[in-house]
Amino acid sequence: MTTANGRLVRIVVRLCNVAISFPLSTSLASTTVIAVVRSCCVMMPFKVRDVFTAHRQIVAIVVSSCFTISVYIYTATLLKLTTKVQRNSTFIVLEGTSFQPLKFADPLKIGVFFLCLGIMFASVMILLVALKKSGDFRSHRSQTSSHQPMNATRKSTQATKSVLLVLVIFLVCNLPYALFSILRLEGLLADRHTSQMTGLIATFCLELNVGLNIFVYFSMNTKYRSVVKSWFA
Numbered sequence: 001m002t003t004a005n006g007r008l009v010r011i012v013v014r015l016c017n018v019a020i021s022f023p024l025s026t027s028l029a030s031t032t033v034i035a036v037v038r039s040c041c042v043m044m045p046f047k048v049r050d051v052f053t054a055h056r057q058i059v060a061i062v063v064s065s066c067f068t069i070s071v072y073i074y075t076a077t078l079l080k081l082t083t084k085v086q087r088n089s090t091f092i093v094l095e096g097t098s099f100q101p102l103k104f105a106d107p108l109k110i111g112v113f114f115l116c117l118g119i120m121f122a123s124v125m126i127l128l129v130a131l132k133k134s135g136d137f138r139s140h141r142s143q144t145s146s147h148q149p150m151n152a153t154r155k156s157t158q159a160t161k162s163v164l165l166v167l168v169i170f171l172v173c174n175l176p177y178a179l180f181s182i183l184r185l186e187g188l189l190a191d192r193h194t195s196q197m198t199g200l201i202a203t204f205c206l207e208l209n210v211g212l213n214i215f216v217y218f219s220m221n222t223k224y225r226s227v228v229k230s231w232f233a
Contacts, residue, residue, distance in 0.1 A: 024210065027209065029060075031116075032064070032119055033057055033064070036123065037052045037057060038163040039126045114181075124167050124168065124171070131161065162217070165216055176205045180199060180201075
């Protein structure tokens with residue numbers, strides 16, 4: 001393979017890596033921000049509007065997405081071309097863990113991932129407690145109460161359920177990647193074919209999570225559903 005072709009292949013691989021990492025990183029960042037905001041709505045309902053404004057939420061999603069994407073892109077720069085003379089073929093491989101920058105990049109990427117998972121798991125616990133309290137409140141509420149507070153409570157409960165469902169789906173779909181990351185760091189995926197197959201399954205689950213979020217928001221969020229329908233009207 002010529003030098004020009006080798007450079008072209010590296011560029012294409014990096015672009016593909018960005019195309020794959022963009023929805024994953026954006027989903028990770030946006031879901032984490034949504035989890036934090038909804039948990040704060042439950043814990044401090046009268047202050048959350050002043051603290052988490054729409055502008056601040058957008059900034060948080062953009063900054064965190066750019067950070068995680070930059071880590072993915074940096075990891076992609078560690079790709080190299082390896083030629084096997086016996087087979088007269090060239091392969092694209094990632095530098096081994098002996099390559100010093102990879103020792104920093106891979107744990108950093110995984111550390112960000114597990115930090116977000118921890119935040120979401122804590123948010124799930126908070127939202128579950130909030131749903132239980134909301135259910136107890138509605139069951140003991142007097143039948144003579146006005147409908148306005150009850151409707152507001154129903155809307156808040158529906159929003160909490162939708163966010164909770166998004167978080168649970170995220171945790172389930174990202175669990176294979178979490179296990180894959182741990183096994184890879186511990187050196188338990190020495191076989192190349194096993195590592196590639198495991199990584200492919202884990203990445204598929206990540207992409208599946210991105211697709212499922214669309215259906216969750218469409219079925220449980222009235223505003224999101226109306227906006228989507230207006231696009232195809």
